[in-house]
Amino acid sequence: MFEATALNRKSYRNEALVKAGFLLMTIALVVPVLLVLGLLVIRGGPAISWEFLFTPPVNGMTAGGVLPALIGTVWLVVVALLASVPIGVAAALYLSEYAPDNFLTRTINLAIINLAGVPSIVHALFGVGAFVLFFRFGTSILAASLTLAIMTLPVVIVATRESLQAVPMAFREACWNMGATRWQTIRKVVLPNSISGILTGVILEVSRTAGETAPIMFTGAATFLPFLPQSVFDQTMAMSLHLYVISTQVPNVPDHLPFGVALVLISMVLIMNAVSIGFRVYLRGLKKW
Amino acid sequence: MDQRDRAWWTDRLVQALVFIGGISGIVFVVGIFVFVTKEGLGFVLNTLDIKEFFTSIAWRPTSSNPTYGALALIVGTASVTGLAMLVSVPLALGAAVYIGEFAKGKTREALKVLVELLAAIPSVVWGFIGLSIMSPLIIDLFDVPVGLNVLNAGVILGLMAAPIMTTIAEDALKAVPDGYREAAEALGATRWEVIWKVVIPAGKNGLVAAVLLGVGRGFGETMAVLMATGHSINIPTSPFDSVRALTATIAAELGDTSYGSDHYGSLFALGILLFTVTFIINLTADVVLRRTTRR
Numbered sequence: 001m002f003e004a005t006a007l008n009r010k011s012y013r014n015e016a017l018v019k020a021g022f023l024l025m026t027i028a029l030v031v032p033v034l035l036v037l038g039l040l041v042i043r044g045g046p047a048i049s050w051e052f053l054f055t056p057p058v059n060g061m062t063a064g065g066v067l068p069a070l071i072g073t074v075w076l077v078v079v080a081l082l083a084s085v086p087i088g089v090a091a092a093l094y095l096s097e098y099a100p101d102n103f104l105t106r107t108i109n110l111a112i113i114n115l116a117g118v119p120s121i122v123h124a125l126f127g128v129g130a131f132v133l134f135f136r137f138g139t140s141i142l143a144a145s146l147t148l149a150i151m152t153l154p155v156v157i158v159a160t161r162e163s164l165q166a167v168p169m170a171f172r173e174a175c176w177n178m179g180a181t182r183w184q185t186i187r188k189v190v191l192p193n194s195i196s197g198i199l200t201g202v203i204l205e206v207s208r209t210a211g212e213t214a215p216i217m218f219t220g221a222a223t224f225l226p227f228l229p230q231s232v233f234d235q236t237m238a239m240s241l242h243l244y245v246i247s248t249q250v251p252n253v254p255d256h257l258p259f260g261v262a263l264v265l266i267s268m269v270l271i272m273n274a275v276s277i278g279f280r281v282y283l284r285g286l287k288k289w
Numbered sequence: 290m291d292q293r294d295r296a297w298w299t300d301r302l303v304q305a306l307v308f309i310g311g312i313s314g315i316v317f318v319v320g321i322f323v324f325v326t327k328e329g330l331g332f333v334l335n336t337l338d339i340k341e342f343f344t345s346i347a348w349r350p351t352s353s354n355p356t357y358g359a360l361a362l363i364v365g366t367a368s369v370t371g372l373a374m375l376v377s378v379p380l381a382l383g384a385a386v387y388i389g390e391f392a393k394g395k396t397r398e399a400l401k402v403l404v405e406l407l408a409a410i411p412s413v414v415w416g417f418i419g420l421s422i423m424s425p426l427i428i429d430l431f432d433v434p435v436g437l438n439v440l441n442a443g444v445i446l447g448l449m450a451a452p453i454m455t456t457i458a459e460d461a462l463k464a465v466p467d468g469y470r471e472a473a474e475a476l477g478a479t480r481w482e483v484i485w486k487v488v489i490p491a492g493k494n495g496l497v498a499a500v501l502l503g504v505g506r507g508f509g510e511t512m513a514v515l516m517a518t519g520h521s522i523n524i525p526t527s528p529f530d531s532v533r534a535l536t537a538t539i540a541a542e543l544g545d546t547s548y549g550s551d552h553y554g555s556l557f558a559l560g561i562l563l564f565t566v567t568f569i570i571n572l573t574a575d576v577v578l579r580r581t582t583r584r
Contacts, residue, residue, distance in 0.1 A: 090310020
């Protein structure tokens, strides 16, 4: 019969110790953040009401709600998506369906990694240099959204490419054997089988776009505007910048107000993320191959 | 029979369109470099004293006798990023090992989702947390006069960078073939021996890349360091000193400059520096990663 020797027992003990150690590190990573989020909910929660969401700020932003910032964020996100989703999906289609494994493709991949790694404030400088000045859009929703679109492009590309590559090669081969062109195969077979994965990426991009601050500071977002934007050439307020402004620039803001804004912003972002993740898990359950 | 019917032409057209989309990534990265350089180059060539830029701590772009010493800003960024890495690297790699190698089933899925959600918290919210929660906490705990300092920003940035590093590191561990683990287990190795002697050496490059990308992220972070460092020009001698970061300087000052002025140019010069350094970091991470996949 097998019996644990002293050496076995020692390694079991070590094993348990090591596992506990790693668990502790994971907890140390997750728990402080959860505590902080809890604190945001406790301190920001009382500020939130329908009135808070649907009235503009008053008294030099020391009272009132967040309506123009909320609407402004929606504008920025929608315009940014209109620009980045077509480009991002096209790029992902190229990389997944067309690109040969050559120098150009490697360069494209490297460029995408770099696009994601460039500091957000450098994206802002680019937005100022390119969209505000060179293309003469001025500080406007259009300039800010295009800056955001380029910054979040890698999110769409990576998510879309992943869901395209998850479609089995045999599906495409079956379609090509019927005499279909590449595009017919993509449109009738590849896209329908990956559209939900692409949507997941788009939702993820929405949440990234909504939370960004630095890229819109000088390209189109204003600290305070007494009116709502009417077109893409207007400036706008935005939730993220609003949080920065009332927590650092405006004197005598009652404590609950920035906590309320932070809570609304983070709820928007996290809910959208949770939807995206939930969607992904649900889809994985549906997969038949 | 001519094969060039409508479907053929559509196919060609789509292929061209998709190709344009494909190279857009390159176009945008080059565009960023060109436009940031275009706005900053005049200043760098005509006004900037490169030696002063890297050795002087006097960043006084608005004084009547302006000086553009970025040393304090570079040191500020480096100190905050360094502390952030001290906080996040052990936590992130530890969490990656736990999630990837120890956790099973539902726990594992739940932890992965949680880490992903943590990575999604916007930087301005992190900055606000530093400002309104961490700062009073630091003042209370350490009995120091100012709560906005290297410690505050470093911890905030560490918590921010850790989830992303965890995700990438976990991917790197996952990429190690199961055959390696099975072979080690068949030799009687315990779980920990498998991880320490087999999985980590095999996934080393991926782990290094994860850390590098974390450094890049910390280096380029803007809003959180703007709000949590205290934003005062200073060479820190302790974690309780306030500093100012490169990114934060651009964010705080660009709004007050007039187009084409030296001050405006100097901020774009900082941008060129930031772009170059993050480019090198990302390139290195990519080279390191590629070495794994090649093998």
